[in-house]
Amino acid sequence: MATTFAALIFRPAEIPDRALSQGFAVALGGWAVASPRLFVAPLPGVPGFCAAYYASGEPAAGGGDELDHLAELFDDELSPPVAVLDAAAELGHPGATIYALVFSEEIVHDDGWRFEASGFVRHFVREGEEGVEAGVEAPDRSDVVEVDIDLPEGATEQQEREALDRAIRPHRGSTFLAAELGAPVLGALMGGLFAPERRVDVRLVEPGPASVAAEVARLNRVLRREGGRGAPASPPPVRGVAAPATYEAFARAYDWADPADPEDLYRELAIGAIEGTLRFLREDELRSHEREPGWEAAAARRLYPLARLSGSALGGGGGGAAQRAVVALGADGEQLWLVRGGTSAAPAGPTFGELLRYLSLGWSRRSDAEEDLIGALMLRARLRSLGG
Structure with missing residues (x-):
């Protein structure tokens, strides 16, 4: 069976797992890929380096569909290596270097890059419309030429393959990477591909109470607030539904009594189905759901009320109708739901952690990398709210 893969080296x-996770999630923000996968393995024969292998996780009739996806994704302006470098810089590794290879045995496709903060270099061979072509790209150049293949008259099929290999070998991305790293990279990547050491989940923001607490701390810093001010002693159960652990972490860390902003309103939000003005519910408002008509249905789904939403998400009406729009937290402590009237629940789009990161980015002066991140948060939330 022909091998097709895309890998970062x-x-x-320099590149922690969180940078891999966030970087790929940002690059995939607008892609309808439901189950992206990353597997990491050390590279035999290339000391000090690892490879992260990406696959879409989507069923496909043949390798061509996956190769088309890999080639298009890695050729994008905001490709996985670029986004991973940005994430690594955010995590304190601004001088990192990443290599990448998209390779297929099914057709001629061998595309290699070196990425660093100062720019990139790319060498490739691939099948073009007029035959096999080779190219070199950098920020200041882009050269693509057809590859001349010298075939003897009456050449056999084996001789044709050997002539093709001789002609393209100097131009291969894997040849370029072997020179960069001083080792036969393609063989090492083939070995690592079948010996993964661990899986890295592709996520914009990590789930769990510790991550939520860190996101609240980030939001407090951005808003110049004091963590835990006015926090409830213990979030109450609502209609028999206990507060998820992520909510408890949020409640302990959030600033519930900022004297500079007593209304505590987040206006003009637009992430997934959460559009309008949001206000996190206080303890008395949580307890009021014990009496709120229709909330039995939400409680039966193990939803826990988190915030009120008013404005454009309800057709811009506000007023009494706004009282029926609640952003609720699912039993997993991660997924958010938009509940109207206590009975109608639909996916809100972002996870709890993603909503908190969106809020902190929304009130920050953003770098280019942070603009890419908030864009990915909005794109991913939109896809989820539409069922993608």
Whole structure:
């Protein structure tokens, strides 16, 4: 069976797993890929380097569909290596270097890159419309030529393959990477592909109470607030539904009594189905759901009320109708739901952690990398709210 793969090559000391996870999630923000996968393995024969292999996780009739996806994704302006470098810089590794290879045995496709903060270099061979073509790209150049293949008259099929290999070998992306790393990279990547060490989940923001607490701390810093001010002693159960652990972490860390902003309103939000003005519910408002008509249906789905939403998400009406729009937290402590009237629940789009990161980015002066991140948060939330 022909092998097709896309991999990043990196030093683990420069690229932590969180950078891989966030970077791929940002690059995939607008892609309808439901189950992207990353597997990491050390590279035999290339000391100090690991490879992260990406696959879409989507069923496909043949390798061509996956190769088309890999080629298009890695050729995008905001490709996985670029986004991973940005995430690594955010995590304190601004001088990292990443190599990448998209390779297929099914057709001629061998595309290699070196990425660093100062720019990139790319060498490739691939099948073009007029035959096999080779190219070199950098920020200041782009050269693509057809590959001349010298075939003897009456050449056999084996001789044709050997002539093709001789002609394209100097132009291969894997040849370029072997020279960069001083080792036969393609063989090492083939070995690592079938010996993964661990899986890295592709996520914009990590789930769990610790991550939520960190996102609230980030939001407090952005808004110049004091963590835990006015926090409830213990979030109450609502209609028999206990507060998820992520909500408890949020409640302990959030600033519930900022004297500079007593209304505590987040206006003009637009992430997934959460559009309008949001206000996190106080303890007395949580308890009021014990009496709120229709909330039995939401409680039966193990939803926990989180915030009120008013404005454009309800057709811009506000007023009494706004009292029926609640952003609720699912039993997993991660997924958010938009509940109207206590009975109608639909996916809100972002996860709890993603909503908190969106809020902190929304009130920040953003770098280019942060603009990419908030864009990915909005794109991913939109896809989820539409069922994608």
